[in-house]
Amino acid sequence: MSASAAEEAASAPGPAHTDASGAALRLGLLAVLLVLCLVPFLFVLAISFGHKIEGAGWEFGFEFTHYARFFFGAAWPESFSQLYWQRLGYSVYFAAIAAVLAVALAFPFTYFLTRLSRLGQTIWLVILLSSLSLSEVFIVMGWDILLSARSGLPALLDALGITDWTKEIGWFRWFRDVGLASPRNFKFKTSGFATVLTMAYLVWPYAVILLYPALSRLDPSLIEAARTMGARPLTVTRTVILPLVRLPLVGSSLLLFVFLLGTYVTVTVFADPSQHTLAVSIYDSVRGSTLNAPFGAAQSVILLVAAGGFLLAGRRLSAAAAS
Amino acid sequence: MTSKLIVNRRRLLQGGAAFAAASTLGAPLIAQSRSLKIGSYGGYFEDSFKNFVYPAFTEATGIAVESVTQPNSADWLLTMQQAAQAGNVPADLSLYARDTLIKASRMEGLLKPLDMGMIPNAGLLDPYFVFDDQPGTLGVGAMSWFTSMVVNPDELETPASWADLWDTSRFEQSLGLAKRYNAGLMDIVAATFFDGVSTFDTDDGIVAIIAKAAELKPNAALWWSAESQMEQAMKNLDVVAGMYYHDVAGIMASDGFPIASIFPKEGNVQDYGSWCLSGLSEKSAEAAEFVNFSCEPASQALMSRMIGTAPLMEREKTDLTEEEFAAVSGVPSIRPAYGAYLDKETFIQEAWDKMLAEG
Structure with missing residues (x-):
């Protein structure tokens, strides 16, 4: 877009220096892009081929050890480990569920938001935008308290007598079996439930903001027409509204999915180590006691490639659906 | 007061980067003939050193101490490694956990042996806390937890x-x-x-x-x-x-x-931290005096009381009461x-x- 604007400026009758400043602008943008994106990425890529010195640090080199470790495990070829595949799998699993959940919950909210008065919409949007200033750490701390045995949901269930009631009718055993209870009480930390809940909460405001433009542009007369022809609200949603906003729905889900692939704090706090993601593994490699930056970098490159792959697949799918 | 100091200590180790800048600003700029730059884990831990340990050392020896903030042990090793390549000495003495100390000892020229002739008090420590390697004694215990x-x-x-x-x-x-x-x-x-x-x-x-x-x-x-x-x-x-x-x-x-x-x-x-001398430091004598001071029973007791760390010698060598000792240490x-x-x-x-x- 900036390029076409610059071309427009260049073709417009005017002094020659406009052309020069347009080129300078483009060069500047390119430089910013290089410095902010490409250089750090190339740096990570270069480190990922580095050499780890066992029991000490690492040095630059050119070896594929760290990629091989990701795919087959450190002890390969003696034994095979799918540890890092599993980590990548949980990255995708949590991010996908949380992104879809956030969009699914944001959709009805945003729809009704766009039906509010101008003032109502403004107030809600300001609240949502200001909630974006909360850091992940802060949100995780909040949910940590809300899900704690003494102060949170387990205490509430206990006070309401639900804990004792489920124990009486024998359902409590089931919660213990799936890891959502200790012998004493309900227990939501650590659990996949808490992880997905917090991740969805984290991106829900983004989901609303992403869906808002599309839903606010919906022509109310279409809905009114469907209603006058006798369609029930659910049928209207299914046959009129959803098809109209399908692309924004898919697009925001994909964007949030990629955003959530890198979630770190939520996963370290709420997920059991058996469900830890690649982001945690990357951090443990780079900053943990092994100081294995090359392996951390190799995992980052693979996560990036995976994210790119999903975005590409998503684009293909929505393009195919649109045609 | 001690309680707040300690509860926050390791938490600050984890997120201490922000504190690094702040604490360095607070370092006293005393122009004295003899001085020494000493690293310690940032935040309240370092503050306790600045408030209690360094002043006692300066009073005893006349050597001024400039406190340097380390985020922790492992990351500081990387900083020191990069600084050494550039010919800089961010700190004469650094505080390393034993695993980091061993890692450092394997990296060429990163550590310089301490002049043990000037550190007679090291003999008071349990020998486990004095780390000897090829070129000499590379680390002397500071405190443990x-x-x-x-x-x-x-x-x-x-x-x-x-x-x-x-x-x-x-x-x-x-x-x-x-x-x-x-x-x-x-x-x-x-x-x-x-x-x-x-x-x-x-x-x-x-x-x-x-x-x-x-x-x-x-x-x-x-x-x-x-x-x-x-x-x-x-x-x-x-x-x-x-x-x-x-x-x-x-x-x-x-x-x-x-x-x-x-x-x-x-x-x-039990894990412990050691004082280690930077390979490029020209303050061997001052560093040895500080390490010797740190090994004194009175200094060990001071750290136990003010920072909550365990002394590196038997309780009987210090003036810690049984209750004070039990608060920071125990056996086996x-x-x-x-x-x-x-x-x-x-x-x-x-x-x-x-x-x-x-x-």
């Missing part, structure tokens, strides 16, 4: 052995355990069920330790990586027992939280298998992570 067994005394009877934690009928979904492979749980397993450090000598021994640790999984409610996670979990009743820092547990107890730090019959894991001590953690780090880390990752 314990990772101990903690229980919620309102909910449980005190276990007599670490082995009790494997009893699922008592501890199902109840324990808070350290997640990092070298945070002490492997050493506890080795001391409780195997032959201690020597079990780490073979890969089979390591595999056996990890398999035994895996049996704890039904009892683990939390695998913590940050100290604050375990603190919150104990306070919130999310866990009722586990492993945690002895000194911090004592402070939480004195603040009224239901937590007791105990020494079971196998003991608790389980010493981590540092050598194995370094020489086989990739193998142990991956085997450990794999154990944790199995559902």
Whole structure:
């Protein structure tokens, strides 16, 4: 877009220096892009081929050890480990569920938001935008308290007598079996439930903001027409509204999915180590006691490639659906 | 006051970068003929050194101390390595945990031997805390800390052995355990069920330790990586027992939280920090004077009282009361298998992570 604007400026009758400043602008943008994106990425890529010195640090080199470790495990070829595949799998699993959940919950909210008065919409949007200033750490701390045995949901269930009631009718055993209870009480930390809940909460405001433009542009007369022809609200949603906003729905889900692939704090706090993601593994490699930056970098490159792959697949799918 | 100092200590180690700038600004700029730059972990820990230890040293020797903030031990090693390549000396003396000290000793020219002739007080320390390597003595212990067994005394009877934690009928979904492979749980397993450090000598021994640790999984409610996670979990009743820092547990107890730090019959894991001299430092004499001062029983007692660290000598050599000593230390001590953690780090880390990752 900036390029076409610059071309427009260049073709417009005017002094020659406009052309020069347009080129300078483009060069500047390119430089910013290089410095902010490409250089750090190339740096990570270069480190990922580095050499780890066992029991000490690492040095630059050119070896594929760290990629091989990701795919087959450190002890390969003696034994095979799918540890890092599993980590990548949980990255995708949590991010996908949380992104879809956030969009699914944001959709009805945003729809009704766009039906509010101008003032109502403004107030809600300001609240949502200001909630974006909360850091992940802060949100995780909040949910940590809300899900704690003494102060949170387990205490509430206990006070309401639900804990004792489920124990009486024998359902409590089931919660213990799936890891959502200790012998004493309900227990939501650590659990996949808490992880997905917090991740969805984290991106829900983004989901609303992403869906808002599309839903606010919906022509109310279409809905009114469907209603006058006798369609029930659910049928209207299914046959009129959803098809109209399908692309924004898919697009925001994909964007949030990629955003959530890198979630770190939520996963370290709420997920059991058996469900830890690649982001945690990357951090443990780079900053943990092994100081294995090359392996951390190799995992980052693979996560990036995976994210790119999903975005590409998503684009293909929505393009195919649109045609 | 001490309580606040210590509770915040390690938490600041984790997120201490922001404090680094602030603390450096606060460093006194005293123009004196003799001076020394000393690194220590940022935040309240460093502040305690600046408020209590360095002034006593300056008073005794006339050497001015410029305090340098280290984020922690491992990351500081990278900083020092890069600085050495550029010919800089950010700190004459750095504070390294033993594993980092060993790593540093393996990197050419990063450390310079200490002049032990000027450090007679090092003889007062348990010899374990004086690290000798090829070129000479590369590290002398500064202070130590314990990772101990903690229980919620309102909910449980005190276990007599670490082995009790494997009893699922008592501890199902109840324990808070350290997640990092070298945070002490492997050493506890080795001391409780195997032959201690020597079990780490073979890969089979390591595999056996990890398999035994895996049996704890039904009892683990939390695998913590940050100290604050375990603190919150104990306070919130999310866990009722586990492993945690002895000194911090004592402070939480004195603040009224239901937590007791105990020494079971196998003991608790002891880790320690060492003073190490930068390879490019020209302050060997001043550094030796400081290390000698730090080894004095009075200095060790001062650190125990003001920073909450355990002294590196028997209580009888210091003027600490039994109560003061028990607040920071105890026996027996389980010493981590540092050598194995370094020489086989990739193998142990991956085997450990794999154990944790199995559902």
